Amino acid sequence: MGDGSRVRAALAERVGIDARALAAFRIYVGLLLCADLLLRARDLSAFYTDAGVLPRDVHAELYPTLSRISLHTLSGALWWQALLFTVAFGFALLLTVGYRTRLSAVASWLLLASLQARNYYILNGGDTVLLVVLFVALFLPLGRRWSLDARASDGTDTTANTPIVGFGTAALLTQVVLIYATNAVFKFRSDAWMAGRAVPQIFQVERFVVLLGPYISEFTTLLVAINWLWVAMLVASPLLILTRRWLRAxxxxxxxxxxLAMRLTMDLGLFTEAMLTGLLVFLPPVVWDHVEGTVGPFINGIGGWLDSRPRIDAAVQPSIAVLPAGLRRSAARALPVATALVLVVGLLWQVAAVGAVATPEKSPVEPEEHSWKLFAPNPPANDGWYVTTGETAAGETVDVYPHADTSFGRPDHIADTYPNARWRKYLIGLQHGSDRRIAAFAHYLCRTGAETHGERLTEVEITFVHESVHTGERTRTDFGTYRCPSS
Structure with missing residues (x-):
């Protein structure tokens, strides 16, 4: 083998993705989308309708571009949101089983982007990771293995076990590494992280700490070690691409x-689950050979059952319009260019995010505001909770905070005053929100408070109590008193 062939083989082994890894990625993403929709549905009215915390007129005022591109803003009615959620859930299921995989993936991405654009204030890093990796994966053959599409091909695809190599695979792998590497840059700019204080400090912020977290928070020395271990892992992240076989695994x-340790100790929204999607595609063929050998009998059993059913292609193909051959050839020629563009843009975005290159003065988006910081450079130093009261038409003062009974006295568990990660993200961000956004939340409290107490409220008062994780000192931010709508 010549030097050129060896270089190409070494490069392919590092930026190639096993078809079974892409299949596992597809299944996991499909299930994650389903789970995300079910969890979001708990707050369907609060976050996505005109009766919630962000009515469409307020959304259009604060984010005019996002309000125009989101399908979810076509109506503020509950039925419309429920319909879009149901359609998205259906496409996510089709993506999971690999039926019309490309169509299902594109539809799932478009509906996810639309959903995220409807309420930017409840998103966290995991939402962005999921949106980005799914977009990059649209250019890859997600249905080549372990899919109904593959079953419909009668096994004639001779490339089924061939690793996929190209700009698209390089873009997907590189994007995951860039998340870690960019985060490393921001942590190196942090006094708290570089002094080993960041993780111990974060674990004193009760609103994030769950499950085993309260117990771990007592072991400061262990948390300092975790601080340095995580920084080291961020710095070492390029090894995910540079290594191979069992070392990479x-x-x-x-x-x-x-x-997974983060998930057992902290509530970071979808971050853990989203990062696992990106890590799956790094697993090398030796891992999937072992997996396939272990679960082979189960897969063969399912395959035998499917073979006894009517063939998918025979059942539906006559009703499906096939793209003209010329259009398919044009798309095939354009794909490398598109994936190369995705790779370059992804690299440049993160380089701009860390300040290595300047962004244009009139850029509509600032990369640093949408980069992978995760508690860097400044980890949170304050905890806190909301106190909201309302006055009824009869002059009685009542508690209208919809998630817990709160007062100016410290709650037993601050985390319990935030029902989930999305409410926590929304409410913590509200402290820095515009007057228009706070007024929309106040009107939401007027509506929910009236429903809870069975009579109309005339006004609500909103206060946030800050508590320093270092000194325990408490201060208050009074957002003011808001008159409730008369109807």
């Missing part, structure tokens, strides 16, 4: 373990 397992 071991590295991937360590990163997966770190994220």
């Amino acid at each position: 071991t590295l991937v397992a360590s990163y997966m373990g770190a994220h």
Whole structure:
């Protein structure tokens, strides 16, 4: 083998993705989309309708561009949101089983982007990760293995076990590494992270700490060690691409373990689950050979059952319009260019996010505001909770905070005053929100408070109590008193 062939083989082994890894990625993403929709549905009215915290007129005023591109803003009615959620859930299921995979993936991405654009204030880093990795994966053959589409091909695809290599795979792998590497840059700019204080400080912020977190928070020395271990893992993240075979598999397992440890101790929204989607595609063929050998009998059993059913292509193909051959050839020629563009843009975005290159003065988006910081450079130093009271038409003062009974006295568990990560993100961000946004929340409290107490409220008062994690000192931010609408 010549030098050129060896270089190409080494490059392919590092930026190629096993077809079974893409299949696992597809299944996991599909299930994650389903779970995300079910969890979001708990607050369907509050976050996505005109009766919630962000009516469409307020959304259009604060985010005019997002309000125009979101399908979810076509109506503020509950039925419309429920319909879009149901359609998105259906496409996510089709993506999971690999039926019309490309169509299902594109539809799932478009509906996810529309959903995220409807209420920007409840998003966290995991939402962005999921949106980005799914977009990059649209250019890859997600249905080549372990899919109904593959079953419909009668096994004639001779490339089924061939690793996929190209700009698209390089873009997907690189994007995951850039998340870690960018985060490392911001942490190196942090006095708290570089002094080993960041993780111990974060674990004193009760609103994030769940499950095993309260117990771990007592072991400061252990948390300092975790601080330095995580920084080291961020710095070492390029090894995910540079290594291969079992060494790469071991590295991937360590990163997966770190994220699962986060899930057992902290509530970071979808961040852990979203990062696992990106790590799956790094697992090398040796892992999937072992997995397939272990679960082969189960897969073969399912395959035998499917073979006894009517063939998918025979049942539906006559009703499906096939793209003209010329259009398919044009798309095939354009795909490398598109994936190369995705790779370059992804690299430039993160380079701009860390300030290595300047962004245009009239840029509509600032990359640093949408980069992978995760508690950097400044980890939170304050905890806190809301106190909201309302006055009824009869002159009685009542508690109208919809998630817990709160007062100016410290709650037993601050985390319990935030029902989930999305409410926490919305409410913490409200402290820095515009007057228009706070007024919309006040009107939401007027409506929910009236429903809770069975009579109309005339006004509500909103206060946030800050508590320093260092000194325990408490201060108050009074957002003011808001008159409730008369109807």
